Amino acid sequence: VQLRDYLENKGSLFQSSSDSEVLAHLIKKETRSAHRPRIHSIVEALNMIEGAFAFLIMTANRIYACRDKYGLRPLSIGRLGDGYVVSSETCAFEVIGAEFVRDVAPGEIVTIDRHGLRSTDYSMYKRHQMCAMEYIYFARPDSDIESCNVHAFRKETGRLLFEESHVDADIVVGVPDSSLSAAMGYAEASGLPYEMGLIKNKYIGRTFIQPSQELREKGVRMKLAPVRSIVRGRRVILIDDSVVRGTTSRRIVKMLREAGAREVHLRIASPPLTRPCFYGVDISTYEELLCARKNLDEVRALIGCDTLAFLSKEALFKAGGRSELCLACFTGHYPTALYRRIEEANKDGKF
Structure with missing residues (x-):
């Protein structure tokens, strides 16, 4: 909500309630990086976002695979022939005959283009607090999440x-x-x-x-x-x-x-x-x-x-x-600063 308000005040017009659209506007509105390669705008946009995400940003010539710095959501890279594929679950690679290469690391942007793979860290604060519900409920049993089936x-x-x-x-x-x-x-x-x-x-x-x-x-x-x-x-x-x-x-x-x-x-x-x-x-x-x-x-x-x-x-x-795991829905210990403040307010009867 805060980011949407910020962007609307700068003239952005939203067509949906999607978080992905917020990211697109952040990248476009980042004028400090307008004359530099797009990766700089993406880095600055991602550093304005607090929470869990696994984004795939596609342009005419490149794919940028981005994962949140807390490692709350899974994102993996596979190889298919001479190219690469990206998925939130490794079981998808088996379906299309791709070979698992590696996970996108927390706080990392993996750029995929005709030169192959390139890695950029948008944040040096890196945790591996994978959402426990990915293992418990969301993921398919034939997927591996951070090397654990x-x-x-x-x-x-x-x-x-x-x-x-x-x-x-x-x-x-x-x-x-x-x-x-x-x-x-x-x-x-x-x-x-x-x-x-x-x-x-x-x-x-x-x-x-x-x-x-x-x-x-x-x-x-x-x-x-x-x-x-x-x-x-x-x-x-x-x-x-x-x-x-x-x-x-x-x-x-x-x-x-x-x-x-x-x-x-x-x-x-x-x-x-x-x-x-x-x-x-x-x-x-x-x-x-x-x-x-x-x-x-x-x-x-x-x-x-x-x-x-x-x-x-x-x-x-x-x-x-x-x-490390995110157990926020079980314990109330939220890994990100924004929601830690909400939980503290709730304990004090303010939320």
Whole structure:
């Protein structure tokens, strides 16, 4: 908002609400670099932006691949024949037959043109605070994020979830699709059979991003169906990747009970989501988060499961072999200065 106001005061006219358009205006309005190569305008524009981003800037002769200095979003470069390709997920390289070259580093601009690859650091402040939700939910399991395979990460969270919060049961069931890897890890660690107790309709998208509660409820009913012959009479350990609004979890638990499950023990392969995300994820208010204002027992009662447990924050670092991650939506510790001030104001009752 501040950048849009700044640019509008300098005469910019916006055609959309896209952050990408803000960057385009910043590059165009940077008059100090008007007579120098475009890379100087891009460097100065990126240094005016605070937050998470992975930008691809294309001109007639060049591509500029830019990643935020905190390393919050992934961005990778692949080689295809004599040229290069750029993607936010490495699984895209496999689809087109490209070979992974390297990740774009935090605070880096990689220029791609007929001369090949050239690197420019627009910031020397470099962190590797990858958004934990990329590993937990967003990325495809066949992608590698900063040299860590997403499936392997999720499977390890399942093993750690077993170590932290096992309960006696008969079968392990994962919520398709992003929770299946964690369910496999839990089943292996526990020695319990991993069963396909839920079937997903492949033609329904992710319900978490639906704009209204009614659409999210309808989406869950259309997306998932229990396998009665598998869950009937069984004590089920249900593995899910996260609880946001609780819509999906509540509905799935109800469906499993209606299908005859004797007990449903919900295990979440991430910590409770308690804070809004200001880095591009559609979670902007505390009211949208089931765990923000409620304790564990209140959340369990609302979801309707027999027991409920979340993965610890420490387990996320252990699963990825990492020393840095962005856990802002779990802890409220925002890596960027702008949102750290917002969180401090919220604690003081000012926000």
